[in-house]
Amino acid sequence: MTSATDRFRRRSDPLAATDPGAGGGMGSALLWISLVVLLLAAGLSYSGIRLRNELVGLDVAVDTQWKQVENQLERQHDLLPKLAAVARRYAAHEAGVFEKLAAARAAYAGASSDAKPRLAGEVDGVLANVLALAESYPDLKADGQFRDLSYEIAGSQNRIALERQRYNEIVGLLNARLRQIPWSLLAGDLEGAAFYEAPREQLADPDLEL
Numbered sequence: 727m728t729s730a731t732d733r734f735r736r737r738s739d740p741l742a743a744t745d746p747g748a749g750g751g752m753g754s755a756l757l758w759i760s761l762v763v764l765l766l767a768a769g770l771s772y773s774g775i776r777l778r779n780e781l782v783g784l785d786v787a788v789d790t791q792w793k794q795v796e797n798q799l800e801r802q803h804d805l806l807p808k809l810a811a812v813a814r815r816y817a818a819h820e821a822g823v824f825e826k827l828a829a830a831r832a833a834y835a836g837a838s839s840d841a842k843p844r845l846a847g848e849v850d851g852v853l854a855n856v857l858a859l860a861e862s863y864p865d866l867k868a869d870g871q872f873r874d875l876s877y878e879i880a881g882s883q884n885r886i887a888l889e890r891q892r893y894n895e896i897v898g899l900l901n902a903r904l905r906q907i908p909w910s911l912l913a914g915d916l917e918g919a920a921f922y923e924a925p926r927e928q929l930a931d932p933d934l935e936l
Contacts, residue, residue: 778912784900788919791893792839794881795922798889799846802882806849809875810858816866817859827852843922853879890922898923 732853810824817823830852834845856874860867867873903909 735930736913755800763820773908777909778914779910779914780902781900781913784896784903785916785919787896788893788900791889791896795846795886795889795893796842798882799834799849802879802886803834803849805875805879805882806831807854809872809879812869812872812875813856813859813866816869820859823855823859827856843920850883894921 806827810827813820814824827849830845830849834842834849837845857879860872860876896920897919904913904916904918
């Protein structure tokens, strides 16, 4: 039987009138909220790491693809002295063309990575002039070694064009990601890459009809 004193205590102490199990229920709710917050934080951290790694992967892929371009350019550059030597036999007085080719090739070989795309275009321009000599010198045009070297260089130029296209595709993807949310929030020290652009005077293909 409840005494008057007990009723007075319950009215003066609101906690005394609550369910004894209420404190445990509130603790369970807080525990679940904490777990949800931790799971959300872990999920966001994982997503951030994954997106950052995607950017790093694209940055590395740009460098790797440019190496593929350079590999093809090196292969072509190895053919240039042979082509020039054959052409010089028939057009020795065109010394300026051969000197420019040698200078352009040497400049490319000693250039920094940033300067090589531009200098590769200059090599292409001088090379086109060497190949064009065949139109002015029928004997050169008929030379079997010159013709074989020209065909080999033409094939090399096709491979270079393909690798450059792939390079530009990866550069475009990287640059787009760096400007898009949420990737842009995670870019940090990563920077975009420059597209390969052929010099304006090189937009026309050289005449390789020999």
